[in-house]
Amino acid sequence: MRENYELKILAPDQITIKAHSLRNKGARLSQICSVRTKGGYDLLYSYVLGDLFKNYKVSITEDAEIESITAIFPNAFLYENEMSELFGIKIKYIALDYKNKLYDIAAKTPFK
């Protein structure tokens, strides 16, 4: 049996608003990841609310800047640092910003 999860499209300015409403419902941030697409990135935010696995896809352009959700979900800091370091995605207001020192890598933004 395969899990039925939902995957919805979200506008970039809705990220924090959605995170707020999910936190109020008692959801847990499961993961954030990004995928390089042509001319931009897809960001995938996954939340777990009870038995539900909710995923939100946010498509941004290469030089877009998004807002951090560390103020809402404190555990987002690792995911967001990873994205900005490996992909070069610009994220502002990260609570604990490693300034590209999270991983010890030779190349700059290898996934870009």
Add this chain to the structure above:
Amino acid sequence: MNKYGSFTGGIFKSLFKKPATYGYPFNKREFPERTRGHIVINIDDCILCGLCEKKCPSAAIKVDRNKGTWSIDRMGCVQCENCVVGCPKKVLSTDVNYTEPSTTKTVDTFTKAGAAISEEKGASMPNCNLDSCVFCGLCAKNCPQGALSVDRATKSWKLDETLCVSCGLCVEKCPKKCLEMGEDKTKNTAALAPYDVDDLPKADLNACVYCGICASACPQGAIELDRDSKKWVVNEDKCIHCGICYYKCPKKCIAMVDAETALAVAEEKAEDTGASLPKADLDKCVYCTLCAKNCPQGALTVDRANKVWKLDADACVSCGLCVDKCPKKCIDMSASSAAEANEPEFKRGYDVEATPDANLDLCVYCGICAKACPQDAVTVDRENKTWTVDEDKCIHCAICAYKCPKKCIDMK
């Protein structure tokens, strides 16, 4: 169990037990059968195809065809068994003993006896029967060495003999089974280029029956053909020189020739002899309808139930495709008129209501008749030596009698 000394019992027990460890290197461990220790190769049977090199996730295997060597970086190998699973010749296997420890990175090289390579190289290479080839390119896709190139547009199938490792994978993958491993390399080169790339088709109008198969097969609609006015013209601008018409022509009257010859004014077709129409030998006919199905003009009607084979002589273009397609080879182009073709003398060798009867003295109970019966009316039991026919099911088609290798079945 109490708060204190809960582990005392366990400690005392293990004081008197055999140790859980063993004295390596004096006592060697016995490995289970499936342990992946290191890769071994039976180099004599290896064809150096290089598939293992491609499959190796850690790039530990190197295959050098020119030197005839197969080498493995023992420290790089991760014992994933991917090469063992992927080897087309099954010469690789895993040994249970681990790789020997070493202070340097060891590369083990196995050399295949040099003479054997050059000998074998000439020995067996794939040949393509271009008549049945559909240029699907599967062989080229599966070739581990990239020795094959198939171009659908130009209908070319080429083998780079210097690269071919005779692994036979292409033969296995061919969906049309038109490839075979053979020594005769001339065969495919001869068949390979029956015409030049820019040759145009030209029909020999003496042989042409204007069946229209070439025109409908042409992907470009470059052939213009009219049966009534006996016209067959190829449009030079549209033609892509694919040669499909050449392959499809049932009369083999199309030749691929250079443009000048092709466009030379077509000679008038000699007077129609009106000679040949197909005629079926109804003694042999099993009314399989294959001839009707393949008739480009729909000139044939075959009714299995009523045992009717009928030719519409006006529609027939005398292409002879029905003769080629007949599995019983009971059709020939011997009739000269519609009446002759449909001659009503049904000289059937047996009565329409006759049922098969096997001469059990001759019968070897091979079961071919039972398999051939379209109605499953014949039952053959080899063990008990019985041969029965269900008369209710039998449609009197006599296929069993024709199929019998011992000719022991009579229609009675």
Add this chain to the structure above:
Amino acid sequence: MSKRSIVPFGPQHPVLPEPIHLDLVLEDEKVVEAIPSIGFVHRGLEKLVEKRNFHDYMYVIERICGICSFMHGMGYAEGIERIMDVEIPDRAKYLRTIWCEMSRLHSHLLWLGLLADAFGFESLFMHCWRMRETILDMFEASTGGRVIFSVNKIGGVLKDMDSSMLRTFVDMFDKMEEEVRQLTNVFLKDYTVANRLKGVGILTKEDAILNGAVGPMMRAAGIESDTRKLGYAAYGDIDFDIITGKECDSFARCEVRIGEIFQSFNIIRQAVAKIPEGPISVDVKGNPNGEAFVRLEQPRGEAVFYFRGDGTQFLNRARVRTPTFANIPSLVKILEGCDFADVPILVLTIDPCVSCTER
């Protein structure tokens, strides 16, 4: 207010060979803040997906972790099967379930040993690891590898376990269960263990959700959630309860993991009883085109896999969110306000696997 000082902790550790670095801000002996740093063993395995044929990537993704290597391979296989809409044979599902639970068993026994070592109970550590060795031997007999199994394939599994092998395994597990119970009684009853673990490192239910804790970490905080209940592989046919703790402290995490050891024995027995006959793999043709999420319950907690293919033989993206990655924020949370001497044990209670985390 007393003076603050910063103590660097790791990546070379007093307890575990996991290269995690913590900057501990101390006030006297109390930790007030901890800043984690990872990144010492980042290998770029996710990036490799763009260079490897998607069938061969199986051997790469297995090497993310040396303990749950089977589950990483399985997560990848399930993800690609989901994209390509391949239904694997039932027998393969059960075999995967059995190997999964064996992985969980040996992972939890390893963790119990490390915990015993961390609070200085050396002989208990050795007994735990002796037990784990038996399971590694079983892995070797059934798959051919002790650490990296290379037994998963897209469309099923590569090796079968025949009924005599399964019966031998169940007999061995029956015998082992008795021994493990004696061993775990020491953890649960002994006062030295209780003194080190009880009331230490409390992670409340609210904090667990907010910090995204997963696995035994989360269940010890009283949250009833186990990805196995989603019914992937053969878990849908197997009857088991989610084990949760009440006290939210280190001892509760230990209890939950011990409970899961016996649960694993039980699941293996059920799976062996129910395993159907049949083929173990199906052929997979074509290339993956699409995207899929897969969630698995690894010994350390929920792992999230994400794969995206574009119809070529190379995937666009493979993403593995390992449980330790999700548990690091919770670790930071439980370190705040603890004693400096408890830091090693607390790092251990999240069951860290840093090479997993960095991939």
